[in-house]
Amino acid sequence: MTAILETKNLSKHFGGLHATNGIDLSIESGELRCLIGPNGAGKSTLFKLILGSYPPSSGEILFNGENITKLLPCRRIEKGISIKFQVPGIFEDLPVAQNLLIALQHRMSKPRSQTELERLMTLLDLQSARTKRAGDLSHGQKQWLEIGMAIALAPSLLLLDEPTAGMSPEETFKTGELVMQLNQQGMTVLVIEHDMAFVRQIAQKVTVLHFGKIFVEGSLQEIVNNEDVARIYLGKV
Amino acid sequence: MASWFARLNGPQTLGNGRGFWLGFVAVLLLLVVLPFFADEYLVNNIGYFFIWVFMAMGLSLLWGYTGILSFGQTAFFGIAGYTYGVITLNYGAAYGLTFAALLLAVALAALVAWIIGYFMFYGGIRDVFVGIVTLSITLVLETFMAQTAGPEWVIGTARLNGFNGMSGMPPLTIPWPGEDEIFLEGRYLFWFLVALVVLLYLALRMLVNSRFGNVMVAIRENPSRVEMLGYDIRRYQLIVFVIGGALAGLSGVLYTTWGTYITPSAMGLTAAALPIVWTAAGGRKDITATLVATVFLVWLSQILAVKGSQYALVLMGLILLVAVMLAPDGFVVTLAKKIAQLKGRNTQPPSNRSETKLAESPPPP
Numbered sequence: 001m002t003a004i005l006e007t008k009n010l011s012k013h014f015g016g017l018h019a020t021n022g023i024d025l026s027i028e029s030g031e032l033r034c035l036i037g038p039n040g041a042g043k044s045t046l047f048k049l050i051l052g053s054y055p056p057s058s059g060e061i062l063f064n065g066e067n068i069t070k071l072l073p074c075r076r077i078e079k080g081i082s083i084k085f086q087v088p089g090i091f092e093d094l095p096v097a098q099n100l101l102i103a104l105q106h107r108m109s110k111p112r113s114q115t116e117l118e119r120l121m122t123l124l125d126l127q128s129a130r131t132k133r134a135g136d137l138s139h140g141q142k143q144w145l146e147i148g149m150a151i152a153l154a155p156s157l158l159l160l161d162e163p164t165a166g167m168s169p170e171e172t173f174k175t176g177e178l179v180m181q182l183n184q185q186g187m188t189v190l191v192i193e194h195d196m197a198f199v200r201q202i203a204q205k206v207t208v209l210h211f212g213k214i215f216v217e218g219s220l221q222e223i224v225n226n227e228d229v230a231r232i233y234l235g236k237v
Numbered sequence: 238m239a240s241w242f243a244r245l246n247g248p249q250t251l252g253n254g255r256g257f258w259l260g261f262v263a264v265l266l267l268l269v270v271l272p273f274f275a276d277e278y279l280v281n282n283i284g285y286f287f288i289w290v291f292m293a294m295g296l297s298l299l300w301g302y303t304g305i306l307s308f309g310q311t312a313f314f315g316i317a318g319y320t321y322g323v324i325t326l327n328y329g330a331a332y333g334l335t336f337a338a339l340l341l342a343v344a345l346a347a348l349v350a351w352i353i354g355y356f357m358f359y360g361g362i363r364d365v366f367v368g369i370v371t372l373s374i375t376l377v378l379e380t381f382m383a384q385t386a387g388p389e390w391v392i393g394t395a396r397l398n399g400f401n402g403m404s405g406m407p408p409l410t411i412p413w414p415g416e417d418e419i420f421l422e423g424r425y426l427f428w429f430l431v432a433l434v435v436l437l438y439l440a441l442r443m444l445v446n447s448r449f450g451n452v453m454v455a456i457r458e459n460p461s462r463v464e465m466l467g468y469d470i471r472r473y474q475l476i477v478f479v480i481g482g483a484l485a486g487l488s489g490v491l492y493t494t495w496g497t498y499i500t501p502s503a504m505g506l507t508a509a510a511l512p513i514v515w516t517a518a519g520g521r522k523d524i525t526a527t528l529v530a531t532v533f534l535v536w537l538s539q540i541l542a543v544k545g546s547q548y549a550l551v552l553m554g555l556i557l558l559v560a561v562m563l564a565p566d567g568f569v570v571t572l573a574k575k576i577a578q579l580k581g582r583n584t585q586p587p588s589n590r591s592e593t594k595l596a597e598s599p600p601p602p
Contacts, residue, residue: 051465077467089462091455098248102455103466105448153467 003062004029004157004188005050010059011212012045019045021212022059027157027190032183034199035192036223037209038233043192044086046209047159051083052076063157082155086162086192088146092135096126099134099145103152116152123178124148140171147175151182158182160191164198176201200224208232245439247446249302249454251523251573268431272424282539284427286532287434288491293515293531294441294524295484300513301521302445303477304457306364309371310485310512312378313346315504317486318493319382320345322403326395330407333418335494339409343486350482351475358471358478363460375504382501402500409494421494430491434528437484441524444480453477485512507550511538514553518560520567529569 005027012019020042027033035043048054050061052073060069068076091099100120104113121127124144129137134145147163160179164172172195179202183189193199199206199220206223208215210232216223223229246253252261272280292310299305320342328334356362357370386399397403409421409429421429444450455463456470463470493499502508512531519530534553541549564571 053461072469073464074467074469077465083465085462085465089459089465091458091462093458094454095248098451102451102463105451106467149462149466 002029002065003027004031004064005190006062007046007050008060008062010046010049010061011057012042012049012054013057018212020049020056020209023209023212023214025207025214027188029156029188030183030186032180032189032202032204033191034203034206034220035190035209036194036196036199036206037215040211041209042212043209044161045212047083047161047192050076050159051081077153077155080156081159082150082153082157083159084143084147084150084161084163086165088142090134090137090142090145090149092133094134095131096134096137096145097121097130100148100152103149107153120148120152125174139166140168143167143171143175147178151187156188158187158189160189160193162192162194164193164195169197172198173201241443244443244446246442247450249445249450250442251520251525251570265431265435269428272427277423280424280427282536284430285495285539286535287430288488288495289512289515289535290434290488290528290531291437291491292485292488293512293527294437295481296512296516297521297524297527298441298445298453298484299477299481300516301523301527302450302457303453303474304460305474305478306368306513307371307478307481308368308509308513309373309375310481311504311509312371312375313350313482313485314489314492314508315375315378315382315499315501316349316489317342317346318489318499318503319397319403321490321493322406322499323392323395325406326403327393330410330418333410333412335407335409336411339487339490339494342490343483346486346489347479347483350479354475354478354482358474372506372509375509376506379501379504382504400501402498402502404498406493406497408497426495433487433491437487438524438528445524449473449476511553514557518556518568520570520573522566523570523573526567526569526573530567 003026007023007025010023011021023046037043049056052071060067063079097117100117101113104116121130126145129141137145143163150158164175176198179189203220206220207217208223208229216226216229292314296310299307321338324338324341325335353374357367362370383400385397390397410418413419452468452473456473460470515531515534516527518534520526538549560568
């Protein structure tokens with residue numbers, strides 16, 4: 001197995017705050033990894049560093065063995081990384097179908113994007129909402145549309161920042177099915193999630209972040225049974 | 238070719254139906270025959286209204302479609318106007334040189350827009366700060382030109398003339414076999430302006446309904462999302478800014494040829510604010526709405542000014558205020574939506590319309 005994503009001693013300091021502090025993370029190609037940790041652990045900062053929204057204070061990021069630490073965000077996306085933001089970043093004033101087309105048109109011709117659009121609409125269960133203004137969708141549908149825009153890029157590494165936030169249990173379950181399906185098709189997925197039911201549903205391997213560092217890493221079972229993890233969530237460490 | 242024409246209609250423009258285009262052709266025909274039965278004063282005047290449309294459409298492209306609020310389109314207007322003056326006062330109007338001067342002036346405005354835009358967008362200036370930077374630039378230019386009264390401020394034989402501005406430049410000319418040249422004045426200038434407005438209006442409709450236009454409106458909605466879809470948004474913003482600058486420059490040249498003068502106040506605060514009013518009042522997110530509102534409001538300002546009223550500008554301010562409060566999408570767009578509603582179809586705003594059409598035929602590459 002080869003690592004699709006590696007971070008080496010990756011740190012981001014905001015003044016005295018060490019949002020991430022020397023993170024060495026390695027994600028294998030084809031993996032479905034969950035990233036958990038209490039609020040302020042540095043999960044979202046880590047995503048932003050991977051995407052290039054911030055420059056790191058130190059350390060480097062390798063994608064498929066290539067150092068991408070200094071690349072612009074859009075160049076990283078072109079290399080095959082894609083993100084679903086925590087707060088849906090959909091184009092609220094545009095119709096659903098156009099949202100997806102904008103994501104698709106960058107990498108494919110008109111007829112292909114049309115076929116792909118239909119596939120995504122069905123996959124995301126948005127067929128009935130295609131002409132609706134994206135801002136008028138339900139919260140769960142907005143999350144799906146955002147996921148759809150992220151997977152429209154056919155990334156080799158998909159980053160999902162709290163994909164099920166605000167979803168009903170049923171919607172959460174469906175999202176889990178979708179994520180696992182994408183992973184089985186060969187997409188490497190890295191998920192930040194708070195909802196432990198969702199983590200249990202999808203996770204193979206879990207990394208726990210705490211105070212900007214990797215606290216512990218292991219299989220889902222190991223993490224669930226780890227008393228220290230339970231304690232940091234309760235604020236005792 | 239056919240796919241180009243298909244882009245005349247699309248999700249980013251109002252008026253995609255047969256009714257709209259019939260009306261469009263009717264208005265166009267009326268304008269073409271107008272000089273044969275209207276008096277010269279009226280024809281000249283309507284031509285004058287059209288002069289401003291280019292700058293306004295450029296601002297609609299920038300602000301309404303791409304979310305870049307430039308408060309200083311008049312900078313490019315002035316740069317191109319003065320450039321036209323300097324070139325033609327030095328080299329005259331023979332051999333169609335005025336057209337070369339027009340193109341050079343517009344090119345210079347575009348070049349300046351490129352330089353300013355490059356530093357703004359690649360330097361990470363966003364949102365309201367674009368407005369502040371562009372407004373500062375136009376005000377600096379106004380102040381600078383206003384102090385060029387002395388004889389030392391001369392380019393070739395063209396005096397810049399400080400606050401009084403330049404005057405006496407020749408109108409546009411076309412070289413004509415048998416004669417020296419045809420002066421584009423009166424009805425000829427009018428037809429020329431009508432042709433330019435139509436040409437650029439249609440070209441911009443194609444642009445905003447293209448894939449490029451899709452990215453423009455996406456940047457307006459959420460720039461960071463667009464970036465995370467792999468687009469280098471700075472490049473798109475820069476291109477739109479250059480187009481906007483060139484269009485403002487075109488207005489500047491035409492204004493200079495129309496009145497054969499240009500003064501620094503063309504780049505002043507009042508002048509800079511007016512395109513914002515026209516664009517906001519009509520509906521910045523639609524090129525047609527902007528065009529209609531600009532012609533109407535310039536006409537209204539002129540009527541008030543001719544009647545000796547000093548309140549034209551106050552009224553423009555009031556119109557902006559009312560538009561922002563009552564019709565944030567603009568009066569023309571709101572009206573168009575109401576009409577569509579009454580007709581019982583397509584009740585959504587311009588950016589949301591024709592989704593079915595969109596789904597059937599997405600903008601071609």
